[in-house]
Amino acid sequence: MAELIPKSPCAGLLALTIGGMTASEVDAGMDAGVMTSLVPFRGREKAMSDALKAAHGMGFPAPGRATGRAGARAIWFGQGQALLQGPAPDASLGEYGSLTDQSDAWAVVRLEGKGVRDVLARLVPLDLRPGAFRRGHTARTDLAHMMASLTRVGENAFQIMVFRSMAETLVHDLKTAMEGVGARG
Numbered sequence: 001m002a003e004l005i006p007k008s009p010c011a012g013l014l015a016l017t018i019g020g021m022t023a024s025e026v027d028a029g030m031d032a033g034v035m036t037s038l039v040p041f042r043g044r045e046k047a048m049s050d051a052l053k054a055a056h057g058m059g060f061p062a063p064g065r066a067t068g069r070a071g072a073r074a075i076w077f078g079q080g081q082a083l084l085q086g087p088a089p090d091a092s093l094g095e096y097g098s099l100t101d102q103s104d105a106w107a108v109v110r111l112e113g114k115g116v117r118d119v120l121a122r123l124v125p126l127d128l129r130p131g132a133f134r135r136g137h138t139a140r141t142d143l144a145h146m147m148a149s150l151t152r153v154g155e156n157a158f159q160i161m162v163f164r165s166m167a168e169t170l171v172h173d174l175k176t177a178m179e180g181v182g183a184r185g
Contacts, residue, residue, distance in 0.1 A: 009107035009167035016175055019182025021113035023174050026159065033071070033086040035106060040080065040097035048096035055090030066138045066151050075138050075151055083149075107167035111174065112157035115181050120158065122177040124150060144173040 010025040017023075040048035040060070049060035058068035061076040068074050072086040089099050111119065117128045123143050127133060138151040146169060149161040162170045 009164045010109065010171060013168060013171040014109065016171065016178070018175070018178040019113075019115060021111065021115050021119060021178050021182070023109055023111050023171070023178065026108040026110050034084075034088045035102040035108075036084045036089045037077065037100040037102050038074070038082045038084055038089070038093065038097055039100075044096040045080075048093065051090070051092050051096055052084075055092060056084070056087055061138075064137060064139060066136050066153075070153065073151075075149065077149065078140055105164055106161045107164050107170060109160045109170060109174070110153070110157060111160060112154065114156055116156050116158060118181045118184075119174065119177040120150070122180065123173060124148070126150070128152075130155075143170070146170070 008025055008027045013025075015022060015024040038048065038052070038060070045060065052074060053059045056068070056072055056074075058072065058074050061067045061074050061082050063076055063079075066073055066075045068086070073084075075083045075085060077083040083102065093099055120126075120128055124141050126139055126141055133139075133152055135152050135154060138149065140147065140149055142148070143150065143160065143162065146162055146166045148170075149159075151159045153159050160170065160174075
């Protein structure tokens with residue numbers, strides 16, 4: 001019988017440093033913890049937010065926003081949806097909505113360093129200037145030719161999430177953009 005060995009989505013692909021910018025994997029099994037989709041039942045949105053705050057110290061995020069911080073973050077993930085990243089969801093949340101484990105479904109990459117907005121400007125159709133896309137802002141968007149979740153997590157740092165099956169494509173596109181920006185500097 002074959003022995004299966006768990007691998008992270010970006011195993012062997014990252015970390016990558018070019019021109020003072022670094023792309024590194026945020027391993028869902030280690031750094032990002034558990035990832036759980038939260039979808040409140042109709043009419044239970046406030047109750048879900050209150051329960052999330054009581055259990056994990058953050059409310060349900062407004063559209064285009066993330067709440068919490070590294071290690072325990074709730075990311076807006078679409079209309080009426082959030083992704084709880086970090087802690088396993090408190091069982092009480094199941095009373096107010098559906099909870100679905102997404103831990104193995106996503107490749108999560110942190111892109112940081114001076115010039116990362118220029119890298120992302122080559123890949124996403126968003127205004128990422130600090131006044132327009134602040135820390136804690138998030139968007140579901142096209143990244144090159146794939147769907148992604150993009151969250152600003154620091155002054156010069158972004159978290160990028162794509163489907164696990166697109167990890168190699170993401171790293172390729174990031175590397176190409178980073179090389180282009182790095183060559184200018």
